[in-house]
Amino acid sequence: MKIEAARTAETDELSIPVNDTLQDRTILVTGAGDGIGKAAALTYARSGATVILLGRTQQKLEAVYDVIARENLPEAVIHPLDLAIAGTDDYDLLGRSVQEQFPALDGLLHNASELGALGPIQYYAPEAWMKIMQINVNAAFLLTRALLPAMLPSPDARILFTSSSVGRKGRAYWGAYAVSKFATEGLMQVLADELTETSNIRVNSINPGATRTEMRRAAYPAENPLTLPTAASLMPAYLHLMQPDSQLLHGQAIDIRSLLTELQPE
Ligand code: NAP
Numbered sequence: 001m002k003i004e005a006a007r008t009a010e011t012d013e014l015s016i017p018v019n020d021t022l023q024d025r026t027i028l029v030t031g032a033g034d035g036i037g038k039a040a041a042l043t044y045a046r047s048g049a050t051v052i053l054l055g056r057t058q059q060k061l062e063a064v065y066d067v068i069a070r071e072n073l074p075e076a077v078i079h080p081l082d083l084a085i086a087g088t089d090d091y092d093l094l095g096r097s098v099q100e101q102f103p104a105l106d107g108l109l110h111n112a113s114e115l116g117a118l119g120p121i122q123y124y125a126p127e128a129w130m131k132i133m134q135i136n137v138n139a140a141f142l143l144t145r146a147l148l149p150a151m152l153p154s155p156d157a158r159i160l161f162t163s164s165s166v167g168r169k170g171r172a173y174w175g176a177y178a179v180s181k182f183a184t185e186g187l188m189q190v191l192a193d194e195l196t197e198t199s200n201i202r203v204n205s206i207n208p209g210a211t212r213t214e215m216r217r218a219a220y221p222a223e224n225p226l227t228l229p230t231a232a233s234l235m236p237a238y239l240h241l242m243q244p245d246s247q248l249l250h251g252q253a254i255d256i257r258s259l260l261t262e263l264q265p266e
Contacts, residue, residue, distance in 0.1 A: 021243050023048030025154075026102045028147065030083070030139075031112030033060025035213035036162075039231035040109055040238045041076070042067060047239060050074040052098070052105075055112065056082050077101075083112055083139035084131055095146030104154035105147055107242045110140045110161045113180070115215050118173050129176040136180035141187060151201055156244040161188045161205040168207065168253060185253055192251030202250045204241060208234055209256055236263045 027044045031037035032053035038060075041051045045068045053061045058080045068076045081090060098105050116132040117124065140161065151157040166174040167181020185205055192203035210216060212228040237259045240246050 020048040021239070022107075025049045025106035025242075026052065026098075026104065027107030027109065027242060028052040028054060028079075028098070028105060029109045029111060030054045030143065031056075032064055033057050035215060036208055036211060036231045036234065036238075037109070037111040038064055039235055040111065043235040043239055044107070044242060045073040045076060046071070048074065049107070049242075050076065050102070052077045052079055054079045054081055054094075056080070083135045084114075086139065086142070088142060091142040091146035094143075095150060098147060098150040102150070104152075104157070105150040106154045106157050108144070108147055108151065108157075108159045109238070109242070110143070110159070110184075112139070113162065113177070113215070115177050115218050117175065118177075118219070119175060120173060121175060124175045132176035133180055133183070136177070137183040137187065140184060144187075144191065148201075152199055155200055156247060157199075157201040158242050158246065159188075159191065159201060159203045160238075160241050161185075161203075163188075163205045163207045163253065165207055165209070188253070189251060196250065200247075202247055204249050204252045204254050206237065206241065206254045206256055206259075234260070236260060 022044055025048070027049045029037050029041045029044070029051060032041040032051070033055035037055070041053055041064055045051050051068070053064055053076050055061050058078070061078045061080060065076045065078055079094060081094070113136045114132055117128055144159065151159070161184050163184055164178070164181045166178035167185055170178055188203055188205040195201045195203060210228050211234065212225045212230050216228060217225060234256055237256050240259065240263055241249065241254070
């Protein structure tokens with residue numbers, strides 16, 4: 001319980017100075033109720049953006065909404081959606097509703113993912129495999145497809161996919177999760193190449209690395225979470241990649257440690 005309390009507090013903490021670099025921008029974050037997604041949603045709101053909080057658990061989204069309201073930041077929008085079961089119509093409805101409510105969608109952070117079971121491919125349950133691919137890859141495709149019409153009017157929109165080290169080099173027993181992250185990198189590259197000449201949208205993927213969240217705890221139950229970087233400590237990179245001045249980064253598989261080092265003040 002103590003570790004949980006510390007983790008939550010560290011996610012909420014203000015790790016970077018408040019500024020207005022995302023003023024008047026609208027950014028949708030998936031998996032915004034917990035972990036890295038929660039920290040990113042708060043960071044974007046604290047930098048002036050209106051955030052659309054998409055996630056599975058309404059209560060968690062409401063808690064993030066409440067923090068944003070308490071700090072008098074631009075009012076957030078809650079959009080509960082279970083990516084494991086959402087259908088094409090759900091995504092299309094969301095796309096239309098974003099187009100109706102906002103002049104443009106300026107940022108999309110694909111962050112929600114499930115780890116699923118770890119184990120050898122030979123024994124991986126097919127239903128479990130399909131579920132992980134649905135949440136981690138197919139949902140990102142469906143959401144991107146539905147939201148692109150709302151992003152095209154933005155002068156400099158950003159799409160950021162979330163990868164993992166096991167999505168850049170395969171590792172035994174990481175099963176569907178690892179494969180889904182390779183597919184995520186593929187989706188990022190294809191989309192980035194398509195949009196290079198036809199839009200102002202810049203598309204990248206980020207590997208946050210080992211981070212003190214529930215997912216990490218599930219993957220490494222014996223590890224002391226206090227030895228890991230907090231989600232809040234990654235936020236300078238997540239913020240940079242949503243800002244207009246990151247326009248030179250496109251189609252890149254970004255390593256967060258290098259980017260954080262680059263962004264450190266001299
Ligand atoms: P986390 O704390 O487990 O948070 C994952 C978020 O995704 C939660 O808000 C969760 O919602 C949401 N989500 C999961 N399944 C969903 C579904 N079916 N529908 C809608 N939302 C769903 O994980 P995290 O560590 O912050 O991970 C964030 C991203 O970073 C993931 O893409 C992960 O693969 C990646 N990553 C993390 C690490 C790490 O060490 N933590 C390392 C490499 C990559 P609920 O809270 O409602 O369940």
